[in-house]
Amino acid sequence: MLRIHRFLALASAIVLLLALAMVAWFYYQQAVRNLTEMSTKHNIGIDRILLNTVWDRYGSYIAEAGNLDSATLRARPETQSIDVAIRALTANMHVLKVKIYSKEGITIFSTDQPQIGEDYSNSAAFMTAAQDGQASSALSLRDRFSAFSGEVFLRDIVETYLPIFDDNQNIVGVFEVYTDVTDVKERIDQTTITMLVGLVGIFSALYGVLVFGIMRRAIAPIKLASKCAAEIGPRSSGVRLPIQGMPREIMPLIVATNGALDRLDRALDSQRQFSADAAHELLTPLAVLRAHLDTLKDKSVASALREDVDAMTDVVHQLLDLAELESRSEAMKDAEPADLHGVCAEVIATLAPLAVRDKKQLALTGSEGPIFVKGCVRMLNRAVRNLIENALAHTPSGTTVEARLNQNGEVRVIDQGKGVPPEERDAIFHRFWRGDQKNGPGAGLGLSIVKRIVESMGGEIAVDDAPGGGAVFTIHLITVEPDLNEEAVERSPDL
Numbered sequence: 229m230l231r232i233h234r235f236l237a238l239a240s241a242i243v244l245l246l247a248l249a250m251v252a253w254f255y256y257q258q259a260v261r262n263l264t265e266m267s268t269k270h271n272i273g274i275d276r277i278l279l280n281t282v283w284d285r286y287g288s289y290i291a292e293a294g295n296l297d298s299a300t301l302r303a304r305p306e307t308q309s310i311d312v313a314i315r316a317l318t319a320n321m322h323v324l325k326v327k328i329y330s331k332e333g334i335t336i337f338s339t340d341q342p343q344i345g346e347d348y349s350n351s352a353a354f355m356t357a358a359q360d361g362q363a364s365s366a367l368s369l370r371d372r373f374s375a376f377s378g379e380v381f382l383r384d385i386v387e388t389y390l391p392i393f394d395d396n397q398n399i400v401g402v403f404e405v406y407t408d409v410t411d412v413k414e415r416i417d418q419t420t421i422t423m424l425v426g427l428v429g430i431f432s433a434l435y436g437v438l439v440f441g442i443m444r445r446a447i448a449p450i451k452l453a454s455k456c457a458a459e460i461g462p463r464s465s466g467v468r469l470p471i472q473g474m475p476r477e478i479m480p481l482i483v484a485t486n487g488a489l490d491r492l493d494r495a496l497d498s499q500r501q502f503s504a505d506a507a508h509e510l511l512t513p514l515a516v517l518r519a520h521l522d523t524l525k526d527k528s529v530a531s532a533l534r535e536d537v538d539a540m541t542d543v544v545h546q547l548l549d550l551a552e553l554e555s556r557s558e559a560m561k562d563a564e565p566a567d568l569h570g571v572c573a574e575v576i577a578t579l580a581p582l583a584v585r586d587k588k589q590l591a592l593t594g595s596e597g598p599i600f601v602k603g604c605v606r607m608l609n610r611a612v613r614n615l616i617e618n619a620l621a622h623t624p625s626g627t628t629v630e631a632r633l634n635q636n637g638e639v640r641v642i643d644q645g646k647g648v649p650p651e652e653r654d655a656i657f658h659r660f661w662r663g664d665q666k667n668g669p670g671a672g673l674g675l676s677i678v679k680r681i682v683e684s685m686g687g688e689i690a691v692d693d694a695p696g697g698g699a700v701f702t703i704h705l706i707t708v709e710p711d712l713n714e715e716a717v718e719r720s721p722d723l
């Protein structure tokens with residue numbers, strides 16, 4: 229995931245959580261408002277029932293009682309009678325307390341007797357009822373509250389003030405009822421929490437799936453482009469970064485990179501072409517030089533020079549091989565199968581006169597019959613030929629160089645020379661590395677060419693000690709099904 233994507237995902241997750249918290253908060257506020265409204269209506273109903281009952285008998289007392297002091301109020305028999313009547317009426321309701329005020333705000337009656345005589349004229353809620361003639365209500369959480377039944381703790385209580393009108397519609401007092409709504413309020417709290425947790429859970433799951441999916445989709449073409457870029461090298465220069473599905477913001481970078489790769493390819497091509505042309509141009513003058521040497525009178529000088537010219541010609545051929553390998557390495561991946569046995573037999577036939585000249589033997593052993601491997605005949609021929617030429621160069625006169633074939637796609641070229649010391653076994657495959665033979669014929673290119681050829685065919689090459697002394701070079705190639713191959717080999721004998 230890109231850092232900007234991560235930042236956006238985090239920021240939008242925070243915004244989403246805040247939005248969900250706000251939704252829950254609005255729900256909670258609305259539910260509490262509804263609860264207060266419903267409780268207000270409910271309380272007004274109770275107020276009216278109580279008022280009707282009490283007013284008939286104690287109306288005139290209530291209208292006058294505002295002038296009495298608290299001790300007198302408490303002592304009056306009406307106080308006890310009203311208390312008994314109200315308790316009887318509210319027996320099975322959630323009513324916690326009832327109060328009656330004079331229109332001046334003096335508490336004429338309260339089910340909580342110590343409050344009788346208290347002055348509430350400064351209470352805003354009382355004033356709304358006493359002066360404006362409007363019912364007013366409020367919901368509050370009380371840590372402790374003195375109710376009918378005694379002290380109660382941590383209660384959500386709705387208190388409602390209702391004006392008392394006489395027959396002439398004059399306000400003569402205010403009635404107040406406290407009801408307990410803790411159960412409903414707790415349910416609202418519970419529902420709000422459940423809703424918040426549920427919403428956060430569902431949205432988090434959806435958000436996770438969505439963000440993960442989108443990010444994966446957005447990042448997939450970039451990953452593909454990275455994979456392609458990792459495959460690009462001097463031998464697979466045709467590869468370009470894919471444009472399809474690439475995010476628009478990344479597209480200019482991809483187009484520019486592909487453009488740069490095009491230019492690099494062209495530069496590489498012209499460089500390869502130059503090496504191939506230069507090597508090729510050298511062949512003719514070398515051939516002419518060789519022809520002139522034949523006309524020299526001093527045969528010993530001619531022969532020494534001819535050896536030098538031959539060595540130079542070998543180097544030029546190796547360079548040409550390299551150039552061809554560079555230009556064909558891509559095509560070789562898809563080349564048709566080659567018969568390893570056929571290739572080895574042909575190389576041995578070609579090099580036999582050379583071996584005879586130097587009093588050495590060549591032998592083809594192991595599996596007989598075709599061994600089909602993934603690769604190109606011409607290039608495979610060069611690889612095997614290089615190995616056998618090296619073996620012939622290093623095996624002493626009178627000994628044999630053996631090419632041993634195995635049905636699993638393996639050929640071992642075994643000589644009886646001095647072998648390759650373990651510390652040189654990596655270096656011999658480097659270009660121009662020739663160990664202690666710097667002054668002898670050869671360019672030090674042969675094994676690097678062999679390795680390139682073998683690897684371009686998906687195979688491996690290794691060097692080891694031969695059992696009886698000498699070196700053994702093993703090429704291991706990928707075998708392919710014979711029935712596919714016969715047709716393929718016939719179709720493309722030169723590959």
Ligand SMILES: Nc1ncnc2c1ncn2[C@@H]1O[C@H](COP(=O)(O)OP(=O)(O)OP(=O)(O)O)[C@@H](O)[C@H]1O
Pocket residue numbers: 542546614618619622643645646647648656661662663664665669670671672673674675676699
């Ligand atoms: N069969 C072998 N036994 C011992 N040493 C070997 C053998 N084959 C190769 N070498 C060592 O590896 C070196 C590199 O071999 P390579 O074929 O790359 O170059 P070269 O034979 O010297 O020149 P050319 O480019 O003509 O092949 C040789 O110079 C030699 O020191």
Ligand SMILES: [Mg+2]
Pocket residue numbers: 614617618670673674675
């Ligand atoms: Mg060689």
